[in-house]
Amino acid sequence: MATTAVTTTILTETVTTTNATWDEGHPVVDPDQLEDLVGWSLKPEGLCRNEACVPVPDRSSLNHPDGIDLSAVASALGRPVLVDADAQLVAIGAATAHRQQAMVDRRAPDATVFDLEGTRRQLSEWSGTRRLLVAFSTW
Numbered sequence: 149m150a151t152t153a154v155t156t157t158i159l160t161e162t163v164t165t166t167n168a169t170w171d172e173g174h175p176v177v178d179p180d181q182l183e184d185l186v187g188w189s190l191k192p193e194g195l196c197r198n199e200a201c202v203p204v205p206d207r208s209s210l211n212h213p214d215g216i217d218l219s220a221v222a223s224a225l226g227r228p229v230l231v232d233a234d235a236q237l238v239a240i241g242a243a244t245a246h247r248q249q250a251m252v253d254r255r256a257p258d259a260t261v262f263d264l265e266g267t268r269r270q271l272s273e274w275s276g277t278r279r280l281l282v283a284f285s286t287w
Contacts, residue, residue, distance in 0.1 A: 158185050158218070159239040168218070173233045175218040182216060186240060188225065190216065195224060202226075 156168035156175055164185055169176040183189040187197055190210070194203040202225055204210060210220045218238055222229035228241040242257075258272045261281070271279070 154236050156236040156238060159237070160186055168236070168238075169212075169214040170233050170236070171212065171214070171217075173231060174212070174220075175231060175233075175236075175238050176212045176215045177218050179216045182221065185218070186221060186225075188221070190221075195221065 153167040153169050155165055156170075156177075158164045158166060158175075166177060166181055166185060177185060179190055188195045188202075189197075190204075191201065194201045196202075204224050210216050210224065218240075219229045219231055222240045226244045228244070230239040230241075231237070258270055260268055260270050263269050271281075
């Protein structure tokens with residue numbers, strides 16, 4: 149059974165907050181918000197971004213009485229999704245094909261990191277050089 153709409157954080161290429169209804173661990177959003185949240189909109193031909201469209205043969209898999217199931221949208225786009233209903237958090241990763249091509253090309257995403265002096269740097273600044281990225285977390 150669906151719960152009342154609560155503020156939910158959506159992590160994609162950007163971080164967005166919106167009101168989502170949660171139904172058994174599935175985040176449900178207003179279809180009109182889809183483009184703002186994930187960059188794709190639902191059209192008769194499927195999920196579309198600019199001129200590119202991904203056909204959705206079974207539209208009923210996306211539909212919910214309260215809106216659109218965001219995790220089903222991510223799956224239809226071939227993007228991994230991590231849902232934490234307790235924290236009202238949805239993280240949607242890059243498309244599988246994009247991640248596979250990055251592995252073939254041996255290219256890391258152009259992440260922004262801080263150097264030892266605390267200066268913000270992008271990995272692309274060191275393109276063509278060897279680099280070691282050390283990550284640490286206290287949790």
